[in-house]
Amino acid sequence: GQQVMQIPQYQHVQEGEDFTTYCNSSTTLSNIQWYKQRPGGHPVFLIQLVKSGEVKKQKRLTFQFGEAKKNSSLHITATQTTDVGTYFCAGPEGAAYKYIFGTGTRLKVLA
């Protein structure tokens, strides 16, 4: 079946450093979603990308969807302690609403 891999699994950065997590799907995705889960919390939607090569920005966060629509990335510029958490990508399997989540990247920011 479809697989969505995320790397790295863990990342520790000093506050102010940049951070990037990568998401790779074994199949082409119609769209991709990104979520953030704070420690002890629930996933919270960040963004959805739909178009090939799409780039969207939210303040210090930059999201990209690959040209082949099989990979995506989330880049955080100048991390802050509030960025701590696990970041997940998720894509639908086929045209349905059966969502496959990546394994997540846990970000720790050292002050």
Added chain:
Amino acid sequence: EAQVTQNPRYLITVTGKKLTVTCSQNMNHEYMSWYRQDPGLGLRQIYYSMNVEVTDKGDVPEGYKVSRKEKRNFPLILESPSPNQTSLYFCASSRKGGGMGHEQYFGPGTRLTVT
């Protein structure tokens, strides 16, 4: 306030004792889904529902049942829980339409321990 609620938030039970985890949303969403979260495995979809009386299997449906009799509710039923169902469970909902996914709103989670 728009929200997804789950009950109970924590549950410790014994093998074989049937249990139900309730999920309710107040956003009139058509789509609802259940996920389980385990360390190193991320979120895995158990079941999802596109609308009332329409449900389908996700990636890990074995040992679970769901029903969607009302739009707002989507209970998760474990007929005979086993220790390998010890996990953190999340319910989620979203709008449906346009042939494209929409933002999923997650509940606070239910931590289940089966001994």
